[in-house]
Amino acid sequence: MLTITTNSFENDVLHADKPVLVDFWAQWCPYCRRIAPAFDKVGEQYADTLITGKINYDEEPQLIQRFGIDTIPTLMLFKNGKAIGSIVAPASKAAIEAFIKEALSQ
Numbered sequence: 001m002l003t004i005t006t007n008s009f010e011n012d013v014l015h016a017d018k019p020v021l022v023d024f025w026a027q028w029c030p031y032c033r034r035i036a037p038a039f040d041k042v043g044e045q046y047a048d049t050l051i052t053g054k055i056n057y058d059e060e061p062q063l064i065q066r067f068g069i070d071t072i073p074t075l076m077l078f079k080n081g082k083a084i085g086s087i088v089a090p091a092s093k094a095a096i097e098a099f100i101k102e103a104l105s106q
Helices: 009-014 030-045 061-066 093-105
Strands: 020-025 051-056 074-079 082-088
Touching: 009 020, 009 051, 020 030, 030 051, 030 093, 074 093, 082 093
Parallel strands: 020 051
Antiparallel strands: 020 074, 074 082
16 A cells, blocks of 8 residues: 655556555544545455555645545545546445446446
């Protein structure tokens, strides 16, 4: 799992050789902490096909503004340097998996 910053974003996400699932989160967000284990599990299970990373809402205001993140947790999937989908406050690991499958199938 990557910790993605404004400085590493281009290299870690836009130039990645696999799709990248990014979790916009914050330490003070209870729901972010609740969904974190499911996000981590998805990262482990899909390690062959995608990269997972986290962007801290409080530490990376430029990225938050760039992608118009106003609710966290927001998961955003990037492929070939472009955002191809997002999901806000997924309810479960199954919801995250369904989102990934749907976004990658387009």
